[in-house]
Amino acid sequence: MKLPFINQEIDVNIDMRDSNDILDNPDALRYRIADDGYLLIRGLHDKETVLTARHQILEKLDEKGMLAPDTPLMKGIFNPEYPEPTSTGSMGNIDLTHLPGFKAVVEGESIMRFFQLLLGGEARTFDFKWLRTAGPGSGSPIHYDIVFMGRGTKDLYSCWTPFGDVTLDMGPIVFCLGSNRFDKVRETYGASDVDRDLIEGHFSDDPSEVINKFGGRWTTTTFSAGDVIIFSMYLMHASLVNTSNRIRITADTRYQLASEPIDERWIGKKPKGHYAWKQKDVNIEPLEDSRRKWGV
16 A cells, blocks of 8 residues: 655555454563564553543643644644644653643553563653654654664663554554664664764665665554554654644653663653754764765
8 A cells, every 4th residue: 555655655564463462471572572573552551541641632732723723622633824733842842741641641550561561570661752743744754763762771662652543644653564683774773873973863764765675564554542552672663644634643652671771861850862963053964974884
């Protein structure tokens, strides 16, 4: 099925398998995420808990003028006169990420219990939360997460949570299956740190080039409120373009064993975040130069 990436349409398989059948088997979960690179869990969260969080977030977006006037709040219809449909200003915004409803999902019993089972011990999450409120036209390029948050344990996982149903036209997350086994990419790009190395961060803007050069295949699915997808730091992913008139509300959150080292940029009451990458007057190495240097 052809779906819109940020600069082209790509063939995407709509065939991700869920792991609900092995939810009570931690060894099987660990084997599957090591092999596939992801775990899709349908209905991990109570739907009403997620929708409560969605309501609270949308109230804040409405106050900012991001919602179309005189439309039902919970539909999240984007106001076409709002100046920044692709704004990432929600990421780390404490007015949003400290909402009780939001925290009840991303720090709640369901997700923390799941990670305790998967990791085999007490789990913790980064204090910084990447909440995304993406209007029409929003999309993101291809990357590994490790280059943005790899200073602690490498046994770290991302969790993508939709706050409401996400249909294909809303631009869901998309994965390159098999990319967790792109060994040379892992050893070069995957060993980078955007604040230390001052690289662009993403690996490519061209999903066709990735599979033609390295292999793998692109895949996604539709999501319902309550679903989550958990994935490796070394699974290439992006988001498709939101071609709907609605705001796609999702969060990227990270989880690890509490006993293991943690990336200091993303913890504390006021996480410092990226202190060098894309800061004013910092020269970022062009993507083409980085890939030429890495030989990938």
